[in-house]
Amino acid sequence: MTSSTRKPIHVLSTLLLVVTFLAACATPASPEATTAPPGAPTQQGSAPTSQPAVPLTKMYAGETIRILMYEQVPTYSTLDRLQEFEDATGIKVESELLAEAEMIKKETLDFSSHTGTYDVTNVHFWYVPQFANAGYLEPLDQYASSMSVPEWDSMDDFVPSYLDSQKYEGTLYGLPFQGIVQILYYRTDLIQQYCNGQPPATMDELTACAKAITDAGGGEMFGYTDRGSADAATFMSPAGWIYAWGVNFLDDQYRPQLTTPEAIAAMTNYVTLLHDFGPIGQAGMGWAEAEQAILNGVAAMHVDTHDLGPDMVSPERSRFPTEIGFAMPPKQVRYSQDFFASGLSINADSKHKEAAWLFIQWATAASTQKEQLAERSDFTVSSILNSDDYQTAVPGGSVILEAAKVADPAYFPAIPEFGALSDVFSAAVSRMVAEGPDSVAAQMASANEEITKILEDAGYYK
Amino acid sequence: MSIEQHTSKRGTTALHSGQTPGRSDLTVRGLIDRLANWDMGFVLPAVLVMVMLVIFPTLYALAISLLRWHLTEATPPTFAGLGNYLFLFTETRFWEALGRTLIFTSVSTLATLGLGMLLAVLLNRALPGKNLLRTLLIVPMVVTPVVVGLTWRFMYNPELGMINYFISTLGFSKVAFLGQINTSLASVIVTDVWQYTPFALLILLAGLESLPHEPFEAAQIDGASAFRIFWQVTLPMLRGPLLVTVLFRVMFSFNTFDTIYVMTGGGPGRSSETLIMYAYRLGFEQWHMGESAAAALFMLVLVTFLTRIILRILRGSERAA
Numbered sequence: 001m002t003s004s005t006r007k008p009i010h011v012l013s014t015l016l017l018v019v020t021f022l023a024a025c026a027t028p029a030s031p032e033a034t035t036a037p038p039g040a041p042t043q044q045g046s047a048p049t050s051q052p053a054v055p056l057t058k059m060y061a062g063e064t065i066r067i068l069m070y071e072q073v074p075t076y077s078t079l080d081r082l083q084e085f086e087d088a089t090g091i092k093v094e095s096e097l098l099a100e101a102e103m104i105k106k107e108t109l110d111f112s113s114h115t116g117t118y119d120v121t122n123v124h125f126w127y128v129p130q131f132a133n134a135g136y137l138e139p140l141d142q143y144a145s146s147m148s149v150p151e152w153d154s155m156d157d158f159v160p161s162y163l164d165s166q167k168y169e170g171t172l173y174g175l176p177f178q179g180i181v182q183i184l185y186y187r188t189d190l191i192q193q194y195c196n197g198q199p200p201a202t203m204d205e206l207t208a209c210a211k212a213i214t215d216a217g218g219g220e221m222f223g224y225t226d227r228g229s230a231d232a233a234t235f236m237s238p239a240g241w242i243y244a245w246g247v248n249f250l251d252d253q254y255r256p257q258l259t260t261p262e263a264i265a266a267m268t269n270y271v272t273l274l275h276d277f278g279p280i281g282q283a284g285m286g287w288a289e290a291e292q293a294i295l296n297g298v299a300a301m302h303v304d305t306h307d308l309g310p311d312m313v314s315p316e317r318s319r320f321p322t323e324i325g326f327a328m329p330p331k332q333v334r335y336s337q338d339f340f341a342s343g344l345s346i347n348a349d350s351k352h353k354e355a356a357w358l359f360i361q362w363a364t365a366a367s368t369q370k371e372q373l374a375e376r377s378d379f380t381v382s383s384i385l386n387s388d389d390y391q392t393a394v395p396g397g398s399v400i401l402e403a404a405k406v407a408d409p410a411y412f413p414a415i416p417e418f419g420a421l422s423d424v425f426s427a428a429v430s431r432m433v434a435e436g437p438d439s440v441a442a443q444m445a446s447a448n449e450e451i452t453k454i455l456e457d458a459g460y461y462k
Numbered sequence: 463m464s465i466e467q468h469t470s471k472r473g474t475t476a477l478h479s480g481q482t483p484g485r486s487d488l489t490v491r492g493l494i495d496r497l498a499n500w501d502m503g504f505v506l507p508a509v510l511v512m513v514m515l516v517i518f519p520t521l522y523a524l525a526i527s528l529l530r531w532h533l534t535e536a537t538p539p540t541f542a543g544l545g546n547y548l549f550l551f552t553e554t555r556f557w558e559a560l561g562r563t564l565i566f567t568s569v570s571t572l573a574t575l576g577l578g579m580l581l582a583v584l585l586n587r588a589l590p591g592k593n594l595l596r597t598l599l600i601v602p603m604v605v606t607p608v609v610v611g612l613t614w615r616f617m618y619n620p621e622l623g624m625i626n627y628f629i630s631t632l633g634f635s636k637v638a639f640l641g642q643i644n645t646s647l648a649s650v651i652v653t654d655v656w657q658y659t660p661f662a663l664l665i666l667l668a669g670l671e672s673l674p675h676e677p678f679e680a681a682q683i684d685g686a687s688a689f690r691i692f693w694q695v696t697l698p699m700l701r702g703p704l705l706v707t708v709l710f711r712v713m714f715s716f717n718t719f720d721t722i723y724v725m726t727g728g729g730p731g732r733s734s735e736t737l738i739m740y741a742y743r744l745g746f747e748q749w750h751m752g753e754s755a756a757a758a759l760f761m762l763v764l765v766t767f768l769t770r771i772i773l774r775i776l777r778g779s780e781r782a783a
Contacts, residue, residue, distance in 0.1 A: 105746055108533060108746075108749070112533050130533075130534045130749070133534065133535070133536055134533060134534065134535065134536050135536050219635075228641075228730075229726075229727055229729055229730070230726070230727045230728055230729025230730060230731060230732070230735075231727040231729070232747060279620065279621060280620035280621070280636050280637075280638045280641070281619070281620040281638025281639075281640065281641030281642075282638075282641060283638070283641040283642070283643075283729065283730035283731075284638060284640035284641030284642075284646070284726060284729065284730060285641065286727075289619075292622075293621070296621065296622065298621050416534035416535070417534055417748075419534070419747045419748050419749055420747070420748040420749075420750075422747065423743050423747045423748055426729075427728070427729060427731050427732050427735075428731070430729040430730040430731050431643065431729075431730055431731030431732075431733075433730065434641065434642060434643050434730040434731060434733075435643070454748075458532075458534070458535075
C-alpha cells in the first residue's frame, strides 16, 4: 500500500473516532423522547440492551411491513385509515387483499414454507390452534406487556370471548380484529300471524313456529332456513346446535360426542327444521343461499351471524326490509352458537415483528374501530358494543350486545385437526338434511367413527 | 455448408476428438459459440421450461407423496414410504370418489361427443348465418369455469332458477337438482357437457369440412341412405378427429374441479365428490399434504394410462388409413 492511499484512511478513521465520541457524550434531545419499554422484544428475539431515545411509535420508522388480509368491509374500513398509522409510526404498510379462501391457502403455504413473505395476516379463530401448534405464529404476550402504545392498547377492552379465541393453550397469538355472534332473524309480520307475536326463545318454540308457517305457506313460504351444504362453513351452525343441547363437539379427552343422546336430539331437531320446514334444496344451501332465502321472503326465520343485519334491513337487498326483527338465538339447555372471530397475527418468520405488532395494535384499537361505526358492525371491543352510538347505528345492536355476553367459542373444536373434522361433519350434515331426520342416527355414528379415527391417527388417544 | 456439416465441424467433432479445448473456448463468448452450434441448443429452452414447469413439480409431488406431512403438526415431515398410497387404497371414500370420477368422465365425454357430432353435422351444411351461429355456439367454452358453475348453480335454484320456473309452469313440482343426493352429480355433468360440447363441435366440424367429397358422391350414386352414409362413410373417415376429441375430453373431465367446487362442493353428503375434489380436501382442508399428493399422482398415472390407450387406438387408425 502506498502512502497516498494510506492518508485518506487515516483521515477517515480519525473522523469516525471523533463522531463516535461525540455521539456517546450526547444527551437525549428532549425529555419526551424516551427509551423503549423494558423487556420489549427485539428483532432478534433477545432482550434489548440499549434502544435509541425515540418514542415507541417512532422506533421502527422506515421499516416496511407486508400484510395479507381478506376482502371484506372491515378490512377496507381499516385500510382506508392506513395513512393515520403510517403518519404516526413512519412504518410503511404494503397490503395484499384476497378472497377469503385464497387468503387462507396463501397464508398457510407462506407459513409452512417459512418464507416470511407476510408480516401480518388475518387468522380465523379456528386456525389459531393449528398455526400456533405448528410454530407459525409469533406469541404476543410479551409484546402486549412491554410494547403497549397507550392510545392503541385495548387489551382490557376486548370482549373476553373474542380475546380468548385468539389464544392457544393460554398463550396469545393474535388480536381480535373482527367478532361475530349468532342472532335470530325473523319476519315480524309472520311471527305476528302464526306464532303469537313473540319470536321463539326456545328450540321447541322455534320448531313449532317453523311448522306453523310452513303448513300455512303452501309450498311457497317456509318456516326456517339454515346452512345445509357440504362446505366447511356449514360446520358452525350444527355444531352450535349441539352445544345448545348441553354437549360440546369434543369432550375433555377429545372424544367426539356425536353419538350422545344430546347430539342426536340436537341434530334430529336441526335436520327436521331444514328438511321438513326449510326451502326446497336445503342440502345444497350454504350460508349465502340461506341468507338469500330470508331476503327473498322464501323463509321466515334464520339463525346466523349478526353481520347479516345490514342486508336484512336494506331496501336494496331485502324484499321485506321493514319487517325483519332481531332476537337472541334459540335456547335449549344453552343458547345455540355461531361464534366467529378473526384476528390479526404476526408471522413467526417475520423480519419486522415489532413494526407488525404496532400495526395490529393500531388496527384493532378501540380508537381505530370507533371511527368505523357507520361502516361495520363486527367490533371487538366492549366500549363500542356498549355505546349508545352502536345501539342506534347498528341493526339489532342491543340483541348483538346480549348475544356477545353469552357467546362461547367452546362450542367449536379448536384443535389443529379442525379442517378434517369439518370436512367429515359438514358432509354428514348435508347428507342428513338431504335424507331427513330418519338418517340422523346412522350418519352421526358414521361421522363419529370417522372423526375418532382421524384424531386417533393424530395421536390424541395415546 | 449445411447445418449438419457446420455442427459436425465446430461442435460434435471437437467434442469427440478428445482434444483439450483451446483457451479461447473457455471464454463466455466461446461457450456461447459452442452452445449455439450444439444441436441440443435449439431445444434447450423448451427442455428447461419442461423441467421447471412439469418435471420438477411432478418429482416434487412424488417426493411429497412419500412423506407424512401434516401442516397441522409441529413435527417436520417424515418418510412414510408407500404409506400414503396404502392409506388411499384402504379408504372407502377414495374408491367412491374414483367411481364418481369415472362416471363423470365417461358420461360427460360420450354426451359431449354425441352432441358435438350432431351440431357439427348440422353446421356442415349451407346454412344462412352459419358463421354467426358457429361463433355463438363456442361461447360456453370460453367462459371461465367458475362463472359457468355460478350461473348454472343459480339456474338450478329451486326458488329463483330458470329451470325450475319452466318445470313449474309445466305443472311439475320443483326439483332441488343440486340439493338431492341422486341428482347432484348428474346436474354437474349436464353443466360440463354444456360447456365443452363446443370443443367437440369445433374439432369435428373441422374434420367434416376437410373430408373429400368423392366417397360421399360414390355412396350416393350407389343409393346409400343418409344414415348409412353417415355410419359407414363419415364416421370411419372421422375416426382421427373423434379420437382426438375423446383424448382431450377424458383429460379435461378427469380434472374438472372449479365447476364442481362452485356448484356442489362435492355434496350433498359426498354425492358429487370426485377424485380431484377429494385430493383438494385432503390437501387444503385436512392439510394432509402427503396423502393429497399421493391422490394427485394416482390420478396422473390413471389419466396417462387412459390417454396411452386412446393414443394407441389413434395410431392404429392412422396406420390403417
